[in-house]
Amino acid sequence: MNDTPGWASPGSAPSDGQEAGVPRPAQPADDSGTPSDSPSKWSKTQPPPGQWSAPSAPGSGPVPPAPRPAPNWGGSPGPGPGGQYPGWGQTPLAAKPGVIxxxxxxxxxxxxxxxxTLRAHWRTVLGVTIVVxxxxxxxxxxxxRYLLPEPVDVDPNASPTEALNQAVDAMQSTLLALxxxxxxxxxxxxxxxxxxxxxISRSVLGRSVTLSDAWHEARPRLLQLLGLTLLLPVMGAAIVTVGILPGLLIGSGAGIALTMLGGLASVVVLIWLMVNFSLSSPALMLERQSIVASMRRxxxxxxGTWWRIFGILLLTMLLTFVxxxxxxxxxxxIAMAVDGDGLSGLLSGSGPDFGWPxxxxxxxxxVISTSITLPISAGVSVLLYVDQRIRREALDLELARAAGVPGYGSERPGNDAPRG
Known part of the structure; x- marks a missing residue:
């Protein structure tokens, strides 16, 4: 039963308890046109149900029976994209002007x-990824080759306190090297x-874009994007530092346990925050928002969809890693086979000393792997942003209008890309 106001399936009977104001089927009328309460004058002999047909004119053939209603009566009667009415009970196909x-x-x-997107705009995508x-x-x-410090020597016979200090020194050396x-x-x-x-935002609309056009549109947002790109790692480093610092200050065995526990807790918090802020870059670029506003956005x-986005991002990371x-x-x-000195050092256990080859x-x-995986990662991030806005804000209607899909109205000026 359809709850839409003003809609009722044709041929349905009145509901039980129908109010007097709702029209009912009229009673049979006599010759004067007034309802009759007298006994029925209809013949007792009636044709079998479903085989009766209206009288036809002389010489005409039998009138075919009325067509049966299409199945799933009561489906959405509205026009689909392009103004075409779908069959009853069928779900209208979504418009697809671009890659989704x-x-x-x-x-x-x-x-x-x-x-x-990588296939459709490979010249532009590979042009920027390969150069970068x-x-x-x-x-x-x-x-x-020239700036990395020598690795810190670790004493296998050191006491727990000395081992902790050596681990801290090794961590500092690694961070400085990285x-x-x-x-x-x-x-x-x-x-x-x-x-x-x-x-990617242009490819959603089915529009081509050159590298110069993309750079011209992206350049005004570079400073804000730089601030966001630097803020997120700094925030993550601060969270990890707060988690492990108490254990490092205490030292001894209890300090090691506290460091491990604090590090684990900080990693959990860091993952939660990074997923929450994973759509910040598309929001900043496409909605022209500030750094803080894009993070809030x-x-x-x-x-409400944290686990879904976490799963998609994790799957993307695994695929790109593979x-x-x-x-x-x-x-x-091949590199180890060519560089014999590095391979011999690796096999001897003294540590690899890889050269230029x-x-x-x-x-x-x-370079090859980055040129392939980076566009996929960026594409998933932007398309996740578009998907979330479609789910929450019906952005698909705005995108269809911007793409010029028939049946969705005219394009508003300046909508070359999905914006807020």
Missing amino acids: PLRPLGVGEILDGAVS AVISQIGDILVQ APSLFITIIGTLFTTAVLTVV SAKLVK VSMIIAVPFSL FLIITGIGT
């Missing part, structure tokens, strides 16, 4: 949309994310 259908998306559709990956990898190779590479990665990710967000869109390993492992094996060959593998 304009409706709530499944996990497979989000991943397929990210890959489809090559520059980042050259900087990383130079850092590894800091230049991390900074280079952040800067490279910044430019890539900014340009790819514009490309992301948390609002994620609210793709990276498939590409990187052969290059690493190893760094260059592994760098080529990293």
Whole structure:
């Protein structure tokens, strides 16, 4: 039964307890047109049910029986995209002007949309990712070759307190060694994310975009995106520091246990926050919001669907990791075979001392894997943002109008990309 006001299935009987004001079927009328309470004058002999037909004119053939109603009567009678009326009981097909259908998306559709964007705009996507990956990898190779400090020696016979101090020193050395590479990665990710967000937003509308157009649109938001990109790692480092600092200050066995417990708790909090803020970059780029406003916007869109978004992001990370390993492992094996000194040091246990051949060959593998996996990760993030806005704010109607899909109204000026 349809609860829509003013809708009733044709041929349905009045509900029990129907009020007097609701029309009822009229009683048979006599010759004067007034209802009659006298006994029925209809013949007692009637044709079998369903076989009666109205009298026909002389010479005409039998009138065919009335067509049966289509199945699923009571389905949505409204027109679908393009103004076409679907069959009764059928769900209207969603408009698909670009890489995704304009409706709530499944996990497979989000991943397929990210890959489809890479295929449809491969010149623009690979143009930016390869350039950024090559520059980042050259900087990383130079850092590894000339700026990395010597690893800290660990005494296997040290006491628990000495082992804890050695672990802290090793952690500090690792962080100092990773800091230049991390900074280079952040800067490279910044430019890539900014340009790819514009490309993916255009691909949702089915519009082509050149690298210069994407850069022109993304450039005004680079400073805000840089602030957001730096703020999130700093926030994560602060959370981890707060979690492990009490145990490090206490020392001894209890301090080690407290450090492990605090580190585990800080990781849980960090994961929760990172998922909440995972849609901040698309919100900042596409809605022209500030850093704090985009983080609040992301948390609002994620609210109530945290586990779903966490699962999609985790699946994306696993897929990109597998793709990276498939590409990187052969290059690493080739690099170790070419660089004999590094391989001999690795086998002897004295520690690898890889030279230029190893760094260059592994760098080529990293560039290739980054050029493939980074667009997929960025695509999933942007499409998750679009999906959440479709689910919560009916953004699909705005996107259909912006794409010029028939039946959704005219496009409003300036809607080249999905915006708030």
